[in-house]
Amino acid sequence: MAEYEPQRIEAKWQRVWEEKGVFRAIDGDSGRPKYYVLEMLPYPSGTLHMGHMRNYTIGDAVARYKRMCGYNVLHPMGWDAFGLPAENAAIKAGIHPREWTNTNIREFRRVLRRFGFSYDWQREISTCEPEYYRWNQWFFLRMLEMGIAFRKKSKVNWCPECATVLANEQVIDGFCWRHETTRVEMKELEQWFLRITQYSDELLADMAQLRNGWPERVLLMQENWIGKSRGARVNFSVDGTRLGIEVFTTRIDTIYGASALVIAAGHAKMNDLLEGVRGRAAMDAQIKSMLQRSTKAADIATAEKEGFFTGCFAVNPFSGEKVPVWVGNFVLAEYGTGAVMCVPAHDQRDYEFAKKYDLAIKVVVQPVAGQPLRAERMNQAYTDYGNLVDSGRYSQLSSEQAIEKMAADAESAGFGHAETTYRLKDWGVSRQRYWGTPIPVVHCAKDGIVPVPDEQLPVRLPENVSITGLGQSPLASVPAWLNTTCPKCGGPARRETDTMDTFVDSSWYFYRYTDPHNSSAAFDKGKVAYWFQIDQYVGGITHAILHLLYSRFFCKVMRDLKLVGHDEPIARLFTQGMVQKGGVAMSKSRGNVVGAIDMADKYGCDTGRLYTLFAAPPEKDLEWSEQGIEGSARFLNRVFRLVDKYGARLKNVSLEVGGSSDGSPTVKEKLLVRRLHQTLKRVTEDFDTRWHFNTSIALIMELVNELMAQEPLDRDISPAALKGVFEGLVLMLSPMAPHIAEELWAMLGNSDGIYTQKWPRYSAELAREEQIEIPVQINGKVRARIMVEAGLSEDKLKQQAMNDPHLASLVAGKQIVKVVVVPNKLVNIVVR
RNA sequence: GCGGAAGUGGCGGAAUUGGCAGACGCGCCAGCCUUAGGAGCUGGUGGCCGAAAGGCCGUAGGGGUUCGAGUCCCUUCUUCCGCACCA
Structure with missing residues (x-):
């Protein structure tokens, strides 16, 4: 009698699969339909635990099933190998990031092989290799040509712990996504950005293509993140000056109810506005304290509304009315125009602000039905649409009509226009770090910023760099690498020392799997055309906005470069749940991981x-x-x-x-x-x-x-x-x-x-069953079960039920109102 | 605050189209086997009443539609997730 010895069996069959190459995907196989199933590539750090394994097991079960169903299956694996932990390890332990990363990759590969996942290992990629990141650089140059990659001086999120810039998507409630206790600071820096906002509308519209294959909540999160909002800009001139302050509003129909103009503490025109105003010093102090306080989003949302009157007045261009200009802590400098009109009767925040500072509450929209509103009886704002009152020549229009007409009138009168704003911001990709893709441009005193020509790619990372984690980008400290010649004039020039956000690497990696060894292009168009779209992507919900939005953006850029023929890279997305222990997700830092290798050793x-x-x-x-x-x-x-x-x-x-x-x-x-x-x-x-x-x-x-x-x-x-x-x-x-x-x-x-x-x-x-058991109910309660021939007609089934002696006795003496018969399912006798 | 998902035995969960609630597994109980068991096998296991046959109750709470509701509708509550003063 043999015994089940999982470890022996597993090693044996893995060897057979490997020798026979049974998991190899065949490019362009026309005899079989293709199926591309992919799990999100791991960042090789720490240990692989059962949470990771769940992700890969789901993908593997599907890959194997599809293979058995006759599909030509592409099921690859690779490594998201650039990133900060490698650099931190270098700082801490003096190991070169490459060595640290490759050691981890070897371990990850060993564990994944130990689990026998059916990957085509010949397509393995690692994003930290020049053969890979060279194409990051190539894409960057194309985006530079398209005007999608650009440089601007801007306030950026700066994590003092990482000593680098973060994307908006990497700031969580004002804290660094990697350092939960490190507050993100704002810094003014020249940075590289990718103009993802150029695709805002398309990213939104193309979700229609994803409706059937993506989880609703991921689409919803992306929709919220893009945050499209239709409204209007209206210019209020500041009384007695030549200054104008623009507000953005989605409710221009309520403008006759404006009792103040409220601007953000960080408003760009603050200085001009307060020029020569009495009590300036006190105001500056308040502004300063407001600016310092903008930290954790949840606190902000629940914080008490605060503000102060600037002493200035602005003129409502519709009514000609003068309204006071206030500074308020609830107005965001980064959204819209950084200024709002305060309409207490029709906006809850404005209502609270007005109550606190005793501003006028003026009803200008009445509900279509029910009691008319009266300002003195309100205890909250009325924010629904309705019919306009006390709004000059717009009175009696519906909100919908007024929104359209007032925006049009504002435009023809030259003090405003309809506008759509987005919450989505351009993607800041500059990182002042070593372990990432060098941005392929040089700075020349004569020619300015000059792209590195394609034939000089890749711009390789220098290997001998001292990484301290302090100060400037580590690349700035390698003169031999830093100093170069300008490709344009041949004169002395310095290389760009910023590296790219690693999310660039993972935004297009799945294309590379179709053609992983191509040294003359990122991929062959024909191969991508054959394998794409990804039929099934499997990963965690955590990437709902970052990776999955950037990937969609990259795909659209590639399409505009005529590299791919589709609008969306991923047809179906599956977000698996987390593996928890003690009610929280497994993670090394929590110390609650169940190691994959431990499980394989113990149980197989x-x-x-x-x-x-x-x-x-x-x-x-x-x-x-x-x-x-x-x-x-x-x-x-x-x-x-x-x-x-x-x-x-x-x-x-x-x-x-x-x-x-x-x-x-x-x-x-x-x-x-x-x-x-x-x-x-x-x-x-x-x-x-x-x-x-x-x-x-x-x-x-x-x-x-x-x-x-x-x-x-x-x-x-x-x-x-x-x-x-x-x-x-x-x-x-x-x-x-x-x-x-x-x-x-x-x-x-x-x-x-x-x-x-x-x-x-x-x-x-x-x-097919020959005999089936049919429950028979009396008034909806099961009273008997009868064995009948399967597929019996309604009439015959009813007859058999009624003829059953036990049932007959139960029904005896009662009036049968109705008999419900569902063939092959049940009989329900309704009696009185 | 807005948006979303969910709530079923002691536990994980099943019930796919409105048709036998609790499949399957864990745990627990009893028994068998064994020198031994953290092995294997057999049986039992939602609650209440009952010796049993059987009956009643039961899918977060309340209401409704229906011959019939875990499933559909209304409503309340709770938990989790996302966004969060977005004008």
């Missing part, structure tokens, strides 16, 4: 895979349970023992998979074959539509339970029938627990591996 990777798929549906968070994984281990052991017990007897039996034996099948044969096909049907459906692997596994467990219940399996069942059932079982298990499946397949006498096998087709005929 098949058990680890099976458990992560079984414990919860893949989109849900999963709480790791040591007892749970024991259960999965027990199950695989049971299957192994069962096949082992009868395998020898079945080895030399030949058959059609899942077929029945000749002649008249026994009751046991019919039952087991039927169960197999019923299971097959539902497991196939789970793979094709829902990805609820937990129910698939439950069904397979039920099949195994039935087999055990029917023991002994060498009596009343032909070897061929039994072998057919066993083989079907093993094939179904193979995408989820591939190693043990191969072993069992071999134990059943097959010399060709499962990797040569097609996914079994179920037969509706064989799956």
